[in-house]
Amino acid sequence: MHSTTKLQIGNLALGAILFLLAVLVAVETVSLTPPTQQATVGPAFFPLLVALGLAANAAALFWQALRGRVSADQWLKHDMAPMLIVLAGLVLQMALLTTAGWIVATTLLFATVARAFGSRRIVLDLLIGFLLSAASFYMFNEVLGLSLPQGWIVETFMND
Amino acid sequence: MMETLQLLFQGFTVSLAPINLLWAAVGVTIGTAIGVLPGIGPSLTVALLLPVTSALEPTAAFIMFGGIYYGAMYGGSTTSILLNTPGESGAIVTAIDGHAMARKGRGAQALATAAIGSFVAGTIATLAMTFVAPAMVSFALLFGPAEYFGLMVLAFVTVTAVLGENLALGMASLMLGLTLGLVGIDNQTGAARLTFGIPELLDGIDVVIVAVGLFAIGEALYQASRYRHEKEEIYALKGSLWMSREDWSRSWKPWLRGTAIGYPIGSLPAGGSEIPTFLSYVVEKRLAKKPEEFGHGAIEAVAGPEAANNASAAGVLTPLLALGLPTSATAAIMLAAFQQYGLQPGPLLFENDPQLVWGMIASLYIGNVFLLLLNLPMAGIWVKLLLVPKPWLYGGILAFATLGAYSLNNNIVDLVLLWLIGIGGFGMRLLNVPVAPCIVGIILGPMAEQHFRRALAISQGDLSVFYNPMTHPLAVSLLVIAAAFLLVPVVLRLRRA
Known part of the structure; x- marks a missing residue:
């Protein structure tokens, strides 16, 4: 067209x-x-x-x-596929947020978005996503007093 | 005059307290970093940081936000010069000759004249704000609801007519913002408007969701669809990092002229940073000894517009603090931050909360000094931020965007709203619909309605408060100016056609 x-x-x-x-x-x-x-x-x-x-x-x-x-x-050229992958990452994060918790959900969001922007280093993306979401979780929950959901992993293994 | 100096002195005692110095330093550092990172502007950053308002006391928060705003103005020049991708509209002009200088290996000099020019302009303009803001406040004391309504209509029109070339698209953005602003309980009668039975909507749609959705999600979706088609080339800094004697002598006058252009225009309700930077470029070109160098790396064309850009930032803060009137997207979000604390900028804030207002103004002086120190010797380090790969940059942006939206009320509905608005923002990017009018609409819309209804309640339903120049000269002239902004370009175009 x-x-x-x-x-x-x-x-x-x-x-x-x-x-x-x-x-x-x-x-x-x-x-x-x-x-x-x-x-x-x-x-x-x-x-x-x-x-x-x-x-x-x-x-x-x-x-x-x-x-x-x-x-x-x-009107500039654009591809719909990467944009839909980003959206999928957002939906995934929401679906997992209250069950798996902020850290897991956001690590996956980070890796999905990185994939959408053409990254091929999945393990590294997951690692950086994990560091980022763990740091933000600690920063905002412990220091600033927000309540991001910790999810069942932390609840089961950390809080006894 | 004496009183102002006294208040400013008190402000300095507030902002020089170690903890506030720390917040100012944090603000300018974050501001510079996000200014340098391509694709993130000051409005998005302040929007993402709105959740911290729940944990910080207001003075500290506004000292930090002020630092972010100024810092982003400094940092924004870096991407313009080295990448040719202006992070926000005020840096578009800088990119023309700044990038040409970088291609010639004079990137360091371009960054230096931008940083020193920003310091000069920021300091002079903050000084101007120190004296203009109280004057504006005493003028604003004459305002009643009808005048405030007129002022807000003027802000709607100018934000819409000035940003973007296409009036219908700009208005569409404004109307969408006004519509979103209607959602929720009407605070005068308690009637629920446009809530469709969803309880989470009764409190209205949070400005943070709209701002983060449009700026962060919309932008990330757009960039995801575009990254294959865009190639960026970074020009490394090399050779002498310092400005030569000739660079200095060609820079200092443009710095001062840029300031003189930027501050007054920025402080008008029609303000913004686009017009002053373009105007400064034109003026410098006309006055230059070698106008043929413009477009090929003339240092004046970086020095002038960068100074104008920073001066206009101080200009934009003036009506924000004195009248509660935002004239740019960043200012609109800062207004939302004030609202999070239940504070309303304007004459009353100066009266009731001088510590906050003057502490913030004083911290802007300090922030400028910090920024000069951060930007001149460390330009080379900031440039490294340009190397952050896009996949991680946008992954991080989305992580923080969802964090901000979720932590507002700790509910999932806000996340869904965030994507929906983000998808809308993506559509707006595709069609070149400007985003700022929408933000200004959602924030000022409810306030305009309140003033409108209050004005009519006082006049007992007599609409003449909006058109009778004998009884309400100020309100009427504001509305007439607004109408002129809207109609004159249309009439001119029809005549030409």
């Missing part, structure tokens, strides 16, 4: 998203309580302004895309 076409489709998609959001905001807030004596402007007024703005903006984007007012040199 020609890059101008891609950019046009992108602009149309963005316009469509804004338009849907406008409808959503309007439908969700129009039913809110009307203004009372104390407050002259109710909780629905500002959202409706935003909905109007969203709709107007969507119209501008449609107009711009259909008139071909997008310049093709703004």
Whole structure:
């Protein structure tokens, strides 16, 4: 596909998203309580302004895309596969976070992201990921008092 | 005047306390490091560090954030010069001649004029801020809700119209931010807006999630899709590391002119660092003895814009502290940091918390000295950071991004929101939609609504507070200026077409 076409489709998609959001905001807030004596402007007024703005903006984007007012040199080449691997790493981390704990989950996230960026040294990536997540775990939990999940490994073997 | 000096002196006693000196040093070191690392800017770093606000007392935190902001401005020039990849928009101009100098083997001189220029500009501009901020505060005391609303609309429009070439795309970013800002309980009536029955959304979407999602996740996804297509070449530092007599004589005037351009523009509600750096470049080119060298490694073209960039950073902090008005993405996130402490920058903060405000301002002077020491003799060491391989750089960024998002409320919903916003940020990067308006929208949107409703409550529903120049001259003129920023370029373009 020609890059101008891609950019046009992108602009149309963005316009469509804004338009849907406008409808959503309007439908969700129009039913809110009307203004009372104390407050002259109710909780629905500002959202409706935003909905109007969203709709107007969507119209501008449609107009711009259909008139071909997008310049093709703004579109750069990109690959979807590495980007999806990064996303997969994030999902994996979330899935493991509360069970396996921060250190394991984030070590795997680190290694997955490194893989997505073309690294082939899996063992080294895992090692560095481990050092980084262990250090951040210690730093934030012990020194700054946050509570990152330690997971069952630490719970089973370290806390007796 | 005397009073200001007295307050500044008190500020120095706060910031010279050993523990605060330590935070300033930590701030400038982190700031420089992240400024040097490609792909990470000051806004992302401050966003990633927002969780520490739960553990630090406010003065220490803001001394550190101030140091990070200034440090990132120094460090940003390094990637521009040696890699030709500006880390943030204020360093774009520096890359033109700075990189040309590096190709000629004069990278060390380019770094030196940038560092010393940043020191000169940062110090003079901080001095200017010391006196302008209290004046702005006394002006702001005249402001009522209608005026604050006008000021915020002006900030929306200028952030949108100034950043990025395409107005519709910039507005789209702003509108998305305003929409995200609506989510949660309306604090005047208690009505739940756009929460879709999800209890975690009742408190609203945290700015940290949006900022980290757009800057860190969105950027990492984008870079992952691009790394195969980008080739970077680092130019090693070689030869004499010091500036020659000629370099000095060609640099000092651009430093001062850059400061004079950067500070006032940065401190306007329309501020930012793009306009001052471009303006400084144009001015230096016009005044140069050898304008033909511009674009091929003219030292003036590094000295001037770098000074303008640092001066505008101090400029941006002025309305942030005095009015609570952020004019850049970093300032918007610093405002979010103030909100984490329940503090609202503005006249009241100067009144109630002089220790914090003046301690932070005084620490900026100290931070500048630290930065000069960190950057001049150690430039060669910082350059080594450029060698961190991308796989590890982005692995680390994502580890800290998820850490920041998760530790806000210790729940998984925030992580899912983080990816969704990150995917949105990726889409915005593909289409060249600027991110800053979205951040400013989500932070200022709820505040603008509050002022809007308060203004109408005071006037008992009379809308004329926004258009009658006799009763509210300030509010009306702010709104008129905002409308002009928005409409004049459109009209000009239609006329040309």
